[in-house]
C-alpha cells in the first residue's frame with residue numbers, strides 16, 4: 001500500500017492541511033484503502049473545500065462569487081500571485097493599490113485556489129472583523145469571530161485600515177489586529193491582506209508592534225490600473 005503521495009501538491013498546501021493529510025497516512029493503511037479510494041477521498045476533500053468556499057463567499061462577499069484564477073488580468077499580477085501561492089515559505093501577502101483596481105478580486109482568486117486544494121479559507125473585511133470582536137458584543141460571538149479568523153488555513157483580511165483619516169486607530173483596534181496577525185504568524189498560517197494604504201500611512205494608523213507582525217515574511221503585490229468601478 002503506497003504512502004499518500006504528497007510530492008505534487010505539498011508545496012502549496014498550508015501547513016495545517018498538510019498535517020491533516022499526513023496524519024491520515026497510517027489510518028489509510030489500517031483500513032487498507034485502495035489507490036482509487038484514496039484518490040476519491042482526496043477529491044472529496046478538494047470538493048468540500050471548494051463548496052465551503054462558495055458558501056463562505058455567498059455569506060459576506062457574494063459579489064465575488066465565481067471569481068477564479070482565469071478571471072485575473074495582467075494588472076492583477078497573476079504570475080506574482082501564483083509564485084506566492086506556490087511558495088511554502090511565504091507567510092503574509094499584501095495586495096496593495098488604489099480603490100477599485102481589483103485587489104479584493106485578486107485576493108478572492110487566491111482564496112479559490114487554496115479552497116480548491118482542500119484548505120479552509122476565511123475572508124473577512126477588516127472593518128467587519130473589528131466590529132465582530134468589539135468587547136461590547138456577546139462573548140461567544142466574539143470568540144467565534146476570533147477563532148474563525150485565527151485558525152483558517154488561509155485568511156483574507158480585506159481592506160486593512162479602511163477609514164484611516166490621518167490619525168492612529170484606537171489602541172484596542174490596533175491590539176486586536178496585532179493579536180490576530182501574531183497568532184497566525186506563530187502557527188505559520190498564511191494571510192492575504194488587501195489595503196489601499198501605503199507603508200507610511202499604515203505606520204501612522206497602527207503601532208510599531210502591529211506593523212512588525214505584519215511585516216514578517218511579507219510579500220507585496222501591487223495592483224495597478226484605473227478604478228474599475230468608475231466611469232470608463
Ligand SMILES: Nc1ncnc2c1ncn2[C@@H]1O[C@H](COP(=O)(O)OP(=O)(O)O)[C@@H](O)[C@H]1O
Pocket residue numbers: 063064071072073076097098099100101102103104105106194228229
Ligand atoms: N479581472 C477582473 N475582471 C472583471 N472584473 C473585475 C476584475 N477585477 C476586478 N473586477 C471588478 O472590478 C470591481 C473592483 O474590483 P475590486 O477587487 O473590488 O477592487 P478593490 O478591492 O481594489 O477596491 C469589482 O466589481 C470587481 O468584481
Ligand SMILES: [Mg+2]
Pocket residue numbers: 103104105158159194
Ligand atoms: Mg476591495
